[in-house]
Amino acid sequence: MPDPLDRKVCMSSSRVVRAVVAGTVAVLALLAAAAPALAHVRTSDGWSQLRADGDHVDYRLGLEYEILARAIGMGTEAIEAPDDGGRRAQLDAQRALIEDYLRERILLLVDEVECTMRLTGADVQQQPATDATAEDIPYAVLDLDYDCHGATSGRYVVDYSVFSGAGSDAVVDDHTTTVDYDLGGERGRVVLDGGQTSFSAGRPSFGDSALRSAGLGVQRVLTGADHALFVAALAVGATGLAQLARGVAAFAAAGSVGLLAVVAGWVDPPEQLVGALVALSVVWVAAANVVGPGSRRRLPAVAVAGLLHGLAFAGELRFGDDLGWDLVTSFAGYDLGIALGTAALAAGLYAMASAARRHAWFPLAHVVAAAATVVTGLAWFVHRLL
Structure with a gap:
């Protein structure tokens, strides 16, 4: 005759096995449901080049043209511009809007004094797509000039938050820029994204x-x-x-x-x-x-x-x-x-x-x-x- 205690142990073990199986099935179902959403996560890559020139810093910025146009609200005509000539015309026509947007999202400071930024040029370049079957991607190439109020050395801090807002400019899930810099006698390369939005170079004076x-x-x-x-x-x-x-x-x-x-x-x-x-x-x-x-x-x-x-x-x-x-x-x-x-x-x-x-x-x-x-x-x- 089976021991009642053994029967209880077997029943408890059976419940545990069923719970584990049910939990595994539930997790797999959630992953399957989330797969389409994960597949549609949109990222954007850009690049930045910074060079100190006396008490000014020359900053060349590359951003995907379409994402920039959507982020700052340049309008349907700008977003759907058919060629690079039309895109250049839109960038030139909306310089003030672009400058205001970037002024709040790319800050450059020397010894904690904020430099003054102005947009000096805008162009369009085609960047090869990572997928061989896709078309090349038009990039807006923006030249920024930072006036650092007489500072020719010191501790430079760059704070970058392009395409990271919670409003209309949050058109991508993640944006990354590769920064090539020569600031304060220090050269290097750093990658900025949502997890790291700033870096420093040079030494305080x-x-x-x-x-x-x-x-x-x-x-x-x-x-x-x-x-x-x-x-x-x-x-x-x-x-x-x-x-x-x-x-x-x-x-x-x-x-x-x-x-x-x-x-x-x-x-x-x-x-x-x-x-x-x-x-x-x-x-x-x-x-x-x-x-x-x-x-x-x-x-x-x-x-x-x-x-x-x-x-x-x-x-x-x-x-x-x-x-x-x-x-x-x-x-x-x-x-x-x-x-x-x-x-x-x-x-x-x-x-x-x-x-x-x-x-x-x-x-x-x-x-x-x-x-x-x-x-x-x-x-x-x-x-x-x-």
């Missing part, structure tokens, strides 16, 4: 980076018309050297706070609104010079204006978000340059205004200059706001 960034800060103050006009009005309207020193110090300190807030990612103000408010700050300082140059509210108002100008300075020169010595050095140099440029411009103009005050025509000239500054600031405000 903290001293050169700080000097270069300081020079950029001075340049921004002297060449930015609204910033220079504000400092000029601040200097001409000062009732004494002590008042000017306090005003410049408040402007620089508040500007540093505004600059840091944007670079650190604490705030992200709309550039259009910031630009309009900066224009209003020019209007205020010019009007205050005539109405109440010795007002107690002048210093707090100058500090508020400095905060706005700091936000604007951050928008004019973009920094990366990789917190490290590269970013700290570039930020500190840029901020110091702004402060030095502001102080130098204010001191020079104050000296000139002090010499002019000895003449009888100065009061009238001051009022006329203030009125012209108010009109200019209001024109900037309306233009930037609209």
Whole structure:
């Protein structure tokens, strides 16, 4: 007579075998169902060539023409262009659209300062298909020029995210670009795809980076018309050297706070609104010079204006978000340059205004200059706001 315990063991073993068989069948069925979908995964290959040329980087980019046209919404006419001549015409007609797309998806930074990109050329080349029975594939060959703000060396970082968006540009499942580079005295080749979207080359040069960034800060103050006009009005309207020193110090300190807030990612103000408010700050300082140059509210108002100008300075020169010595050095140099440029411009103009005050025509000239500054600031405000 069989042992009841043995019968239970046999029944349990039978259930296990049936469960394993059922699970195997289910897995095979899922794989069979998924096979068609896996067979239709679409990939795209491209290539990139980067060469440093002084403080510029020449970037030649190759992308499948049809995928580029679909990704950025160039339209049916561009997608269905019958030959290379028609494709070249479409690339030329839609240069602004292509440039805007690539500017957001291929970032090049030197010591964490973002270079400025522009599209300088566009062509079409036929690339042999990998399948001998398929037709050659037309590629868009795009020439990009990156202005790296005086940087001829340093740590270069390339961040590449073409065809990887979650919206209309996600027309392929995976995109790969083979990068051949010569940056910062370093040559090499790297493959970028969805798993690796960036690489770095060269070595950081903290001293050169700080000097270069300081020079950029001075340049921004002297060449930015609204910033220079504000400092000029601040200097001409000062009732004494002590008042000017306090005003410049408040402007620089508040500007540093505004600059840091944007670079650190604490705030992200709309550039259009910031630009309009900066224009209003020019209007205020010019009007205050005539109405109440010795007002107690002048210093707090100058500090508020400095905060706005700091936000604007951050928008004019973009920094990366990789917190490290590269970013700290570039930020500190840029901020110091702004402060030095502001102080130098204010001191020079104050000296000139002090010499002019000895003449009888100065009061009238001051009022006329203030009125012209108010009109200019209001024109900037309306233009930037609209």
